[in-house]
Amino acid sequence: MATLITIAVLILLYIVLIQVGKTVEKVRELRGESGDYEKSGNINATLMMVFLVLFFAGIVYSAIYMWPKLLPASASDHGLKIEALFNLTLLLTGIVFIITHILLFWFTYIYRQQKGRKAYFFAHNSTLELVWSAIPAVTMAILVVWGIKVWFEIFPNHDDLPKNRIVIEATGKQFNWLIRYPGKDGVLGRRLITKENVSPTNELGIDFSDPASHDDFFASEIHMVKDRPVEFLLGALDVLHSFYLPHMRLKMDCVPGVPTGLSFTPIRSNDDTRDLLKENPDWQKIDPETNEPRWKNFKYELACAELCGKSHYGMQMNVFVESQKEYDAWMNAQKPIYAGAAKADTAATAVTPETMEMGKDSTVAPAKEAGNAVEASTANAKH
């Protein structure tokens, strides 16, 4: 109702302004001042020039202000390629933006109404039309071709992925990430999406009869090795989520029913980026929570980039890029899911009918749909 009233008020205000304009016009006509817009034209033209200067000054100011707040240099090899493409696009569109805006305001100034001036009738110029069609066409073609090249580099054939890569499974759900590592064998255990297998204690439907699943573990942080390729197998249990690693310049939707994935190589450890940020005045500021400079506690992060519900903001996780030695030490300290599941299993079986009923409304039903997809994704991965 309030929105409706607001819209009605805005429409009435618009009508009133038009009527006032018409009245002013009529009064002028009666006074014999009709057609003399030179004075107001001069004022408007000057204001246009003032606006042009303020507009560009504002852009320069905000660019200088925001510069130190930009993300630090890309921490993945893919990020470098995406950034190069992004920067070229920004440069080209930036040049066009500056030229067209200067012309737009400058023309309103120099071609304002003046006594005795008549508009020049300009009907057609083939050369000019050819030039202004060819330049954007060639520019767009360069951007598109380069874009396709980068796309194929970032998403190669699955068989061409490096053999030494770490495979990690990330599944989004309201509202956290289930991060599953394959453990020492490097193979993720199979998932079996059946009514019996998927339960609140086994949301992913891991098939524990598959020995490969026995050393799989869930992680509350993502760990990767510097300069060692990684592959993420992505999925979702309920709604759309988006796997976003801003420092790596990577983002991929997690879709229930459609397996997606990403592969890349982290090229900067957390320490490397921390060293970069040390030099940045914005990161040298003291964090009131820790009483230390902000760069000291910098960590990469995983975030959900899809508005997936009321606690969407909580789908955040710390990400670490480290040496193989540190990674191994972290991995050795993790507890396999299988050890815990064996205990939980007995409890879950005892309450199966209730668990299944409850599951239909909440966790299990959506998990089933998504699970089919993940099963397919694992199958794809094994091609």
Ligand SMILES: [Cu+2]
């Ligand atoms: Cu989400």
